[in-house]
Structures are given as C-alpha cells and as structure tokens.
Amino acid sequence: MRLPFIFTVSLIFLVSAGLSLLAASFAVTKIEETSEFAVRRALDLKGHDWAEVQSDGLRVVLTGTAPDEATRFNALTAAGTEVETSRVIDEMGVTATLDLAAPRFSAEILRNDSGISVIGLIPASQDRAALMDRLHSLGRTIEVSDLMETADYPKPKGWDDAINYAIEALSRLPRAKISASPGLVRITAIADSQAEKEQLEQDLTRAAPPSLRIGLSISAPRPVITPFTLRYLISDAGGQFDACSAQGEMARDRIVAAAQDAGLSGPYTCTIGLGVPSPRWPEAAELSIRALAEIGQGSITISDADITLIAAQGTQPALFDRVVGELENTLPEVFALHAVLPEPETEEQTGPIEFSATRSPEGLVQLRGRLGDETLRDMVDSYARAAFGSERVHVATRVAPDLPADWAVRVLAGLEALTQLHNGALTVTPESVDLTGLSHDKDAKAQIAGHLSDKLGEGQDFTLAITYQPPPEPKDALPDPELCEEQIAEVQSVGKIAFEPGSATIAADSRDSVNQIADILRACGAIRMEIQGHTDSQGREEMNQQLSQARAQSILNELRGRRIPTASYTAVGYGEAQPIADNDSEEGREENRRIEFRLIRPEPVESTETGLEALEAESNAPEAGQTDNTASDADAGDQ
Structure with missing residues (x-):
C-alpha cells in the first residue's frame, strides 16, 4: 500500500527538522x-x-x-x-574604594609694600569672603591677591587657630612671609632695627595660642653707617675703641685682632654695617692701629677714606716721622693720611679759651664760655633752645675776639653731639673737643665719634668719655618670660607641689607654693606656658598617664580659681616618660613625681626655606606635646 505523496514529504521534513534540531543543540x-x-x-x-x-x-x-x-x-x-x-x-x-585621605591644607601669605598675596589649599568650609575681608582690613590701600584653591574636606584640627594667628601676626608685620598649616605657623619677616626685632619676637610669642607651634625668623638689616668710622685710642690705661665699623665678620675679626695686639682692654663694640668706602677698609684699619701702637700713645680716627693720626704730646719727632712715612707708603691708594704731632707745652699762659655746655639728668642745659661774635652767640642760643627745649636752656656766654677760625664749627658740632646724651658735659678748646656723659643708647659713643670726625675734619682731636646705662624699665613693662620661668623654678626648689596619695588633689602644705606661682604668673601677663605633670614608673603606665594629666589640669584649674588668665596655658601629662632621677630608689621616685612649668618657645626657622613644601614636611612631624603628651603618671608610691 503506497503512502500518499504529501504524507511522505511531510514525514521526511519532520525527520530532517528533528535531526537538525538535535545537531544544533549538540553544536x-x-x-x-x-x-x-x-x-x-x-x-x-x-x-x-x-x-x-x-x-x-x-x-x-x-x-x-x-x-x-x-x-x-x-x-x-x-x-x-x-x-x-x-x-x-x-x-x-x-571593590568599593576606601575614602581618599584629606589633602594637606596650607596657606602661604606674603606681604610687602605692593600688597598681600595668599596662595595655597584651604577647606571648602572656610569662609573665604570673611578671610579676604580680614586681610583687606589691615590697611585701606592694601591690594589683596587671592590665589587659593579649595578642597571639600572637613577642617583639620588646629586649622582655625593657625589662620587666625597668621592674620594677627600679619597685622604687626608690614614685610613678611607667613606659612600656616594645621597646628603650625612659621613666620619669616624683616624688622627695621634690632630693638624692633626683639620686641616683635616677644609680642608674637605671647600672642600665639598654647596649642599652636610657631617658628620665628625675624631679621634686622645691617645699618647704613655714614660716615664709616673707626676711632682707636691708646693711653696709659691701655687701648680702647670709641667707634668701630666693619663691613663683615671677617673684617671685624681682623680689626679687633689688630687692636688686641695694640693693647685693647675692656669691653668693645664693633658694628657690622653697610657703607664701607673701600673693600680694603680692614687692611687700612690694621695698618693704622699698628702704626699708633708703634708710636706709643695717641688716637687714630678713620672717617670714610680720611685717616687722622694724632700722637701724644711728647712723642719723639724722629719716631713720629718714620712711622708716619711707613704708614703713608703702605696704606691702600684710596685712603688719605693726616698726621699731627702736638707742639710742646710752653710757659705762656693767656687764660682759658673755651666754651662749655652741661646737661643735667633732669634735662637742664647751661651754656658758658667764649663765642666769636653776636651772630654766633644768637646761632648757638637758637640751636640749643630748639634741641633741648626753650625753657630748659640757660645762656651765660660772652663775645671774645681772636678765637680760632673753626670755633663755630667745633661749638655747634659739640652741641649736636651733646643732644645724644641723657646727661653730660661738653668742653671746646682750641686744641680739642671733650665730651663726657651718660647715654641710654649702646651705640651712642660710636655715632658721636662718627659725627665729630665728619664735622671737625682732618687733624682735629676730640675726646669721648661716654658711659652706657640701660634705660629704666617702664613701670608697666611686663617681665621677661625667661625670668618668669626662673622665678617659678625657684619657688618650687623651696616648696615642691605635692598631691594627696593617688589623687589630683593638691596637698594642703603645697598651697602656699601655688599662691606664690600665681603671683608670679599674674605679673608676667600673657605668656605661653605648658604645665607638665610627671610621675615615677610604679604602677601601670596608662594609669600613670591619666594621673599626671589630671594633676597638671588640677594646677591649671587652681590658677584659674585665682583669677590668672590661662588662655595661653596648656596642661599636659607626660606620665613616667620623662624621668629626671632613678626610679629604683625612693628618693629618685620622689623627684620624678613633679609638676613643671615650661615656656612654649618658638621653633627655629631656616632662612633658606621658602614655599609650602618645607612647611608641610615639618607639619607632618609629630607635634610637641601630642606624641608623648598622652601624658601622665601615677605616683605609684602614692597609689
């Protein structure tokens, strides 16, 4: 029986499809x-x-x-x-990445006569507009350039203290570079004088918060000395400088060495400054001082390139001529020598020809002696009243003929020198100008020597006997912080601060010591002070740290209770980490259980450091009082 054609085709198609699906699935x-x-x-x-x-x-x-x-x-x-x-x-x-570490925030502020520039990286939460307003408030005409970048991270600890202190310091410094980072401010600045430098260092140190590390590098430029002056005298008492100037330390050392070989005795000052007339100044000074020493006695005065050598009366002419001749031939070309050999004294006596002026410690001035004419007398009177005060001057001069031609110059130069003394006496004679007195300026003698050598000219002799006396301290002046630290140490050497066993309660017999320390700190004003707690090594280290911190804080609280301003103080416990004696004996352990008061001093700043990189490297170091400060102790013997 034959299958219908259509059925056969369908069957073949289905079998092929099945085989194809099977092959595809396998593939x-x-x-x-x-x-x-x-x-x-x-x-x-x-x-x-x-x-x-x-x-x-x-x-x-x-x-x-x-x-x-x-x-x-x-x-x-x-x-x-x-x-x-x-x-x-x-x-x-x-994998989810960890949170990125916060960047190093830092700001560098530069201030000069052109304005203020601020560069660095600051937190985005910093009120930038308020910061700029504060900088603009330092002066109405100050231009402020904002070159800062921001990062969206929280403000690190110590950032606000550093920025606030940096701006406060900048208000005192017209020319400065201030680098600020969390917990650290470093200042490089220029002062106009040494006195201003010392005052700025003291003020800036007192103004810093106790938790802030500061570095100060304040320099005072070398003074410009005009005229550039050196004056050296040799008498029966030995050699001495009335004035000494040098262009550098090596030049100063050469000059001083020559003076020491010539009999220099007693203290001396040799100012390093600008204005030297020749690089061969130290050579000329050495040759001149050695020539004077060979003559024996007299004076040598160098004013810029003019050298005046005045021998003592009675010097042998032959010796004088030989030494002067050798000096003239060896001096550098730029220098000119004028040598004077005084005439021997004669029996003739015509009466004293002199002018004198005295200034009392109260500022009263008396003028006496001879003046050449009415014009000179009016000139001297007017100058004195202008310089010393009209009501303080008493004039008792008289007009006399036949005075030296340079008398007016000598009198006026001497009066001008007298204005630099607190009190003193001036005597002008045909042979010399003599000035004695007391000054509160340690450089007054050198300045007067330079002034007289410049005004009187070559061949003119003058004598200075000026004593330096430090100016009296103002009645409201704060004592030096170093002295405060020493006084506190003296109090503790007599009566040590002790505590009740195992506690931070001050022992009753130690309260008198705390009272004395409070009186000292009250007189010292705002100084940066660290109150340190220390213990022996008995007991657990953690307990010792906690106890030492508590005791240091207890002392700070006691001072606050006595109305001592403590904003610039900090309490730090060091535990057993800093022993000063052997912990193996009871005596040593007793010494280690102590409270110390230490000044927080500025850190040195290398003048070669610039930019923020050096600052940040320093900032990454552990902060003083924070690494070891976990502080504290427990007088194990007391626990």
Missing part, C-alpha cells in the same frame, strides 16, 4: 563548553581566579568582584582573546 552545547573552558583557562593564567565564567548560548557572562577597575578591565581583555568581544557580557563588580 551549541559544545560551543558553550569550549568557550567557557577557554575563557576560564585564560583568566586563570592571568591570575583572575576571583572571576566566574558562565556560558549562555554563544554568550560568555563574567561575574565576580574585581579588586579595582584596572583588574576588571584586564579580565575583560583576557576573555576577549579567546572569544569575540561582542560575546563577552561584563557583569563583574569592583
């Missing part, structure tokens, strides 16, 4: 297995054992968590070497 399974195996092997060879591979038909699905984005990308690349990249499905994840 797909084989491809899946082959692709998965190849990709897995490639990932294992690359070290990506964290990745999972699953086949889904022709697709290859990658799952798993990569340690970072670069590793994930490397796994995709490895899979793409075995199968078409279009068949690779990426379902891999990446």
Whole structure:
C-alpha cells in the first residue's frame, strides 16, 4: 500500500527538522563548553581566579568582584582573546574604594609694600569672603591677591587657630612671609632695627595660642653707617675703641685682632654695617692701629677714606716721622693720611679759651664760655633752645675776639653731639673737643665719634668719655618670660607641689607654693606656658598617664580659681616618660613625681626655606606635646 505523496514529504521534513534540531543543540552545547573552558583557562593564567565564567548560548557572562577597575578591565581583555568581544557580557563588580585621605591644607601669605598675596589649599568650609575681608582690613590701600584653591574636606584640627594667628601676626608685620598649616605657623619677616626685632619676637610669642607651634625668623638689616668710622685710642690705661665699623665678620675679626695686639682692654663694640668706602677698609684699619701702637700713645680716627693720626704730646719727632712715612707708603691708594704731632707745652699762659655746655639728668642745659661774635652767640642760643627745649636752656656766654677760625664749627658740632646724651658735659678748646656723659643708647659713643670726625675734619682731636646705662624699665613693662620661668623654678626648689596619695588633689602644705606661682604668673601677663605633670614608673603606665594629666589640669584649674588668665596655658601629662632621677630608689621616685612649668618657645626657622613644601614636611612631624603628651603618671608610691 503506497503512502500518499504529501504524507511522505511531510514525514521526511519532520525527520530532517528533528535531526537538525538535535545537531544544533549538540553544536551549541559544545560551543558553550569550549568557550567557557577557554575563557576560564585564560583568566586563570592571568591570575583572575576571583572571576566566574558562565556560558549562555554563544554568550560568555563574567561575574565576580574585581579588586579595582584596572583588574576588571584586564579580565575583560583576557576573555576577549579567546572569544569575540561582542560575546563577552561584563557583569563583574569592583571593590568599593576606601575614602581618599584629606589633602594637606596650607596657606602661604606674603606681604610687602605692593600688597598681600595668599596662595595655597584651604577647606571648602572656610569662609573665604570673611578671610579676604580680614586681610583687606589691615590697611585701606592694601591690594589683596587671592590665589587659593579649595578642597571639600572637613577642617583639620588646629586649622582655625593657625589662620587666625597668621592674620594677627600679619597685622604687626608690614614685610613678611607667613606659612600656616594645621597646628603650625612659621613666620619669616624683616624688622627695621634690632630693638624692633626683639620686641616683635616677644609680642608674637605671647600672642600665639598654647596649642599652636610657631617658628620665628625675624631679621634686622645691617645699618647704613655714614660716615664709616673707626676711632682707636691708646693711653696709659691701655687701648680702647670709641667707634668701630666693619663691613663683615671677617673684617671685624681682623680689626679687633689688630687692636688686641695694640693693647685693647675692656669691653668693645664693633658694628657690622653697610657703607664701607673701600673693600680694603680692614687692611687700612690694621695698618693704622699698628702704626699708633708703634708710636706709643695717641688716637687714630678713620672717617670714610680720611685717616687722622694724632700722637701724644711728647712723642719723639724722629719716631713720629718714620712711622708716619711707613704708614703713608703702605696704606691702600684710596685712603688719605693726616698726621699731627702736638707742639710742646710752653710757659705762656693767656687764660682759658673755651666754651662749655652741661646737661643735667633732669634735662637742664647751661651754656658758658667764649663765642666769636653776636651772630654766633644768637646761632648757638637758637640751636640749643630748639634741641633741648626753650625753657630748659640757660645762656651765660660772652663775645671774645681772636678765637680760632673753626670755633663755630667745633661749638655747634659739640652741641649736636651733646643732644645724644641723657646727661653730660661738653668742653671746646682750641686744641680739642671733650665730651663726657651718660647715654641710654649702646651705640651712642660710636655715632658721636662718627659725627665729630665728619664735622671737625682732618687733624682735629676730640675726646669721648661716654658711659652706657640701660634705660629704666617702664613701670608697666611686663617681665621677661625667661625670668618668669626662673622665678617659678625657684619657688618650687623651696616648696615642691605635692598631691594627696593617688589623687589630683593638691596637698594642703603645697598651697602656699601655688599662691606664690600665681603671683608670679599674674605679673608676667600673657605668656605661653605648658604645665607638665610627671610621675615615677610604679604602677601601670596608662594609669600613670591619666594621673599626671589630671594633676597638671588640677594646677591649671587652681590658677584659674585665682583669677590668672590661662588662655595661653596648656596642661599636659607626660606620665613616667620623662624621668629626671632613678626610679629604683625612693628618693629618685620622689623627684620624678613633679609638676613643671615650661615656656612654649618658638621653633627655629631656616632662612633658606621658602614655599609650602618645607612647611608641610615639618607639619607632618609629630607635634610637641601630642606624641608623648598622652601624658601622665601615677605616683605609684602614692597609689
């Protein structure tokens, strides 16, 4: 029986379709297995054992968590070497990255006559407009350049203290570079004088918060000396400088060495400054001083390039001529020598020809003696009243003929020199100008010597006997912080601060010492002070630290209770970390159980450091009082 044709064709088609589906299924399974195996092997060879591979038909699905984005990308690349990249499905994840560390915040503020520039990285939470307003408030005409960048991180500890102190310091410094970072401010500045430098260092140190580390490098420029003067005298008492100038330390050392060889006795001052007339100044000074020493007695005065050598009366002419001749031939070319050999005294006596002026400690001035004419007398009277005060001058001079031609110059030069003394006496004679007295300026003698040598000219002799006396301290002046620290140490050497056993309660017999220390600190005003607590090594270290901190804080609280301003004080416990004696004996342990008061001093600043890099490197170091300050102690013997 023959099947219908259509049935036969249909049966063949169905059988073929079934065989095709079976073959396709087998092929797909084989491809899946082959692709998965190849990709897995490639990932294992690359070290990506964290990745999972699953086949889904022709697709290859990658799952798993990569340690970072670069590793994930490397796994995709490895899979793409075995199968078409279009068949690779990426379902891999990446390990969440840790929060990025906050950047180093720092600001550098530069101020000069042109204005203020601020550069650095500050927190985004910093009130930038308020900061600029504060800088603008330092002067109405000050231009402020804002070159700062911001980062959206929280303000680090100590940042506000550093910025506030930096701006406060800048208000005192017209020319400065201030670098501020969290907990640290470093200041490089220029003062107009040594006195201003010392005052600025004291003020800036007192103004800093106790938790803030500061570094100060304040320099005072070398003074310009005009005229550049050196005056050296040799008498029966030995040699001495009335004035000494040098262009550098090496030049100063050469001059002083020559003077010491010539009999220099007693203290001396040799000012290093600008204005030297020749690089060979020290050579000329050495030769001149040695020539004077060879003559024996007299004076040598160098004013710029003019040298005046005046021998003592009675010097042998032959010796004088030989020494002067040798000196003239060896001096550097730029220098000119004028030598004077006084005439021997005669029996003739015509009465004293002199002018005198005295200034009392109260400032009263009396003028007596001879003046050449009415014009000179009016000139001297007017100058004295202008210089010393009209009501303080008493004039009792008289007009006399036949005075030396340079009498007016000598009198006026002497009066001008007298204005630099607190009190003193001036005597002008045809042979000399003599000035004696007392000054509160340690450089007055050198300045007067330079002034007289310049005004009187070559061949003119003058004598100075000026004593320096430090100016009296103002009644409201605060004592030096170093002295305060010493006084507190003296109090504790007599009566040590002790505590009740195992507690931070001050012993009753120590309260008198605390009262004395409070009186000292009250008189010292705002100084940066660290109150340190220390213990012996008995007991657990952690307990010792806690106890020493509590005791230091107890002292700080006691001072507050006595109305001592303590904003610039900090209490730090050091525990057993800083012993001053052997802990193996009871005596040593007793010494180690102590309270100390230490000034917080500025740190040195290298003048060669510039920019923020050096500042940040220093800032990364552990802060004083914070590494070891976990402080504290427990008088184990007291516990």
